[in-house]
Amino acid sequence: MSDNDNIFKKIMRGEIPSAKVYEDDDVYAFNDISPVAPTHILIIPKAPIDGLHELTDHDAELAGKLLVCASKLAKKLGLESHGYRCVINTGAEAGQSVPHLHLHLLAGRDFQWPPG
Numbered sequence: 658m659s660d661n662d663n664i665f666k667k668i669m670r671g672e673i674p675s676a677k678v679y680e681d682d683d684v685y686a687f688n689d690i691s692p693v694a695p696t697h698i699l700i701i702p703k704a705p706i707d708g709l710h711e712l713t714d715h716d717a718e719l720a721g722k723l724l725v726c727a728s729k730l731a732k733k734l735g736l737e738s739h740g741y742r743c744v745i746n747t748g749a750e751a752g753q754s755v756p757h758l759h760l761h762l763l764a765g766r767d768f769q770w771p772p773g
């Protein structure tokens with residue numbers, strides 16, 4: 658069950674502005690409004706999927722498209738030489754604040770491991 662009023666759905670409907678960096682039939686990518694790294698892009702499926710926990714075998718192609726999108730954007734933006742990180746927060750304890758699947762593409766600074 659998906660929340661039709663969450664902020665990412667409003668962004669995709671054009672009701673809230675966003676700094677789009679990529680779009681195709683299945684995927685939308687835009688700059689995070691509160692970046693935690695010099696590059697901080699959110700990559701989301703257009704389909705109403707609340708989070709990674711909702712994926713089934715039927716979503717394998719779409720899930721792959723999110724990763725391929727991240728890889729292509731990283732190439733296009735020249736992030737590969739220094740490295741980048743992809744994060745999908747899932748559920749409250751992991752820090753998911755918007756109930757629509759999203760992949761964070763982060764780059765431009767050193768990242769710690771394990772993450773906080």
Ligand code: AMP
Nearest residue numbers: 664675688689690691746752753754755
């Ligand atoms: P998460 O905490 O993993 O659910 O990530 C949600 C992300 O959405 C956070 O990094 C927020 O800064 C970002 N965010 C919230 N509202 C907007 C918005 N209107 N435009 C762009 N990014 C947003």
